[in-house]
Amino acid sequence: MPPSRPLPRRLVPLVAATIAAALFAVVATAGDRLGAGLPALLIPLGLATAATFAWVAWVAFPRRRDDSREEDAPALDPTALAEAARRESERAREHIEKIRDARRREELKGELAKLDEGRDVEPARAEMDVVVFGTVSAGKTSLVNALVGREVGATGAVMGTTRQGESHVYTLEGVEGILRLVDTPGLSEAGLGGGEREAEARRLAERADLLLFVVDHDLVRGEYATVLELARLGKRSIVVFNKKDRFPDADREAVLVKLRERLHEVVPADDVVAVAASPRPTPVRVVREDGSHETVLEVQDPDVQLLRDRIAKVLANEGKLLRVANLLLKTRLLDREAQDAVDAERRRKAAELIDHYQWVTATTVFANPVPALNLFQGAAVQLDLIADLARVYDHDPSPAQLRALAGRLAQAMLKVGLPEAASSVVAGIFKRTPATFVAGGAVQAATMAYLARIAGEALAEYYREGERWGPGGIEGALLRRFEAVSRADFLQEFARQALDRFLTKVRLKPATPT
Numbered sequence: 001m002p003p004s005r006p007l008p009r010r011l012v013p014l015v016a017a018t019i020a021a022a023l024f025a026v027v028a029t030a031g032d033r034l035g036a037g038l039p040a041l042l043i044p045l046g047l048a049t050a051a052t053f054a055w056v057a058w059v060a061f062p063r064r065r066d067d068s069r070e071e072d073a074p075a076l077d078p079t080a081l082a083e084a085a086r087r088e089s090e091r092a093r094e095h096i097e098k099i100r101d102a103r104r105r106e107e108l109k110g111e112l113a114k115l116d117e118g119r120d121v122e123p124a125r126a127e128m129d130v131v132v133f134g135t136v137s138a139g140k141t142s143l144v145n146a147l148v149g150r151e152v153g154a155t156g157a158v159m160g161t162t163r164q165g166e167s168h169v170y171t172l173e174g175v176e177g178i179l180r181l182v183d184t185p186g187l188s189e190a191g192l193g194g195g196e197r198e199a200e201a202r203r204l205a206e207r208a209d210l211l212l213f214v215v216d217h218d219l220v221r222g223e224y225a226t227v228l229e230l231a232r233l234g235k236r237s238i239v240v241f242n243k244k245d246r247f248p249d250a251d252r253e254a255v256l257v258k259l260r261e262r263l264h265e266v267v268p269a270d271d272v273v274a275v276a277a278s279p280r281p282t283p284v285r286v287v288r289e290d291g292s293h294e295t296v297l298e299v300q301d302p303d304v305q306l307l308r309d310r311i312a313k314v315l316a317n318e319g320k321l322l323r324v325a326n327l328l329l330k331t332r333l334l335d336r337e338a339q340d341a342v343d344a345e346r347r348r349k350a351a352e353l354i355d356h357y358q359w360v361t362a363t364t365v366f367a368n369p370v371p372a373l374n375l376f377q378g379a380a381v382q383l384d385l386i387a388d389l390a391r392v393y394d395h396d397p398s399p400a401q402l403r404a405l406a407g408r409l410a411q412a413m414l415k416v417g418l419p420e421a422a423s424s425v426v427a428g429i430f431k432r433t434p435a436t437f438v439a440g441g442a443v444q445a446a447t448m449a450y451l452a453r454i455a456g457e458a459l460a461e462y463y464r465e466g467e468r469w470g471p472g473g474i475e476g477a478l479l480r481r482f483e484a485v486s487r488a489d490f491l492q493e494f495a496r497q498a499l500d501r502f503l504t505k506v507r508l509k510p511a512t513p514t
């Protein structure tokens with residue numbers, strides 16, 4: 001049965017005010033008959049009634065967000081989530097099958113099989129990843145050691161002590177299943193840095209069943225942004241304020257209040273917990289038998305019990321739901337990885353094809369100069385390029401469709417004046433080279449290569465986008481590619497290759513500048 005929805009709190013003052021106003025009106029009407037001094041008495045009476053109603057209603061309808069979270073959680077149905085994960089898994093499988101690189105394909109298949117297994121596993125054998133994440137030196141490894149109860153990872157004052165993710169199995173009273181506590185490399189101070197280690201930490205955090213976000217003071221901007229980002233991803237997080245021993249009681253409370261306040265939209269107050277994973281030894285005055293005294297450093301035990309209790313409570317109450325929701329998320333992420341892998345392979349293949357055909361085009365023109373656009377109106381090389389690009393993107397156009405597409409491309413090129421534009425770009429780059437002798441045939445050939453590349457890239461984009469040209473239609477697509485291809489770095493490389501090819505073909509040497 002779905003849980004009953006509490007009255008939205010925003011309506012509470014309105015309802016209270018209406019009731020109070022109605023009462024006030026009734027009494028005031030009666031007051032008209034009773035005498036003139038009464039209104040002075042009625043105003044405070046009305047206000048007091050409104051305030052009382054508002055207070056009673058406020059208490060009677062608690063905020064949904066924090067306090068009712070655990071009761072609300074089951075409203076999401078684990079069976080429905082598991083079913084969604086199964087559908088997502090089918091989609092991912094289809095994408096994985098399209099990956100040509102056998103090793104990558106098998107790797108992703110293996111990961112998918114593990115996720116599939118995880119859906120039907122019984123609670124006692126279920127695995128839960130609790131990922132410890134946060135800024136460098138916040139005390140993540142110290143926290144892992146404290147929770148596990150022995151030194152499993154190296155800690156240090158030097159930033160970047162932990163270099164890769166490490167997981168440790170541990171148990172918590174009252175929680176079924178296999179718990180893995182995963183330590184991660186720290187985020188850079190700003191929390192926005194790149195780098196491989198940070199990328200790995202983020203990858204682990206995204207896949208966590210439960211996240212422990214460790215800070216050792218109030219949040220810096222980067223940390224705040226990261227917590228929000230992960231919350232938006234649906235990541236269940238406990239924010240751990242570590243090194244509380246460094247603060248006097250009042251300051252520690254102030255930091256906690258501030259953290260709770262800043263995070264109140266995404267993290268319930270109970271899920272912001274203060275700990276001391278590895279408190280500094282404290283100086284203690286010891287009185288010896290002979291009456292003299294000295295100060296010694298007393299080692300302090302870790303203080304993480306509150307956090308342990310909180311993790312146990314969250315996992316006991318929401319563990320199953322978190323695990324299934326996370327399986328769905330992980331399957332989605334895997335599907336995205338598979339799609340990215342397919343896309344990257346296709347882009348590579350398309351780039352190879354375009355490269356190949358641009359020079360085939362140029363060589364054909366160089367051997368047998370034809371009026372520029374004839375080539376696009378049904379010449380074999382262009383039709384082959386279009387057909388091959390279509391196949392890269394799983395399309396199989398008929399010969400008639402190929403000819404129609406080639407014709408449309410040629411028309412669009414003419415319409416936006418690409419042949420002239422390309423020819424002047426090419427003439428320009430040849431002018432800047434020592435090969436001033438380059439004959440008209442070579443310029444024409446290189447121009448055609450240039451046009452073939454622009455057409456090829458526009459086509460690849462067209463197929464990539466599911467046979468859509470994007471803004472401005474076919475002309476817009478061609479112009480966008482023309483701009484991209486006319487970048488200086490591309491032009492330099494193009495000129496070098498063009499000269500290489502035509503110079504070897506005609507066996508001419510560059511004219512020696514006089």
Ligand SMILES: Nc1nc2c(ncn2[C@@H]2O[C@H](COP(=O)(O)OP(=O)(O)OP(=O)(O)O)[C@@H](O)[C@H]2O)c(=O)[nH]1
Nearest residue numbers: 137138139140141142155156160161162186277278
């Ligand atoms: N005072 C105090 N110091 C702590 C506490 N926890 C950790 N530290 C110190 O903070 C420093 C960093 O601790 P680590 O556990 O290595 O921090 P980390 O977040 O794993 O660091 P990286 O792996 O480099 O990102 C060490 O010098 C710890 O002794 C604590 O509760 N109180």
Ligand SMILES: [Mg+2]
Nearest residue numbers: 140141161162
């Ligand atoms: Mg560490």
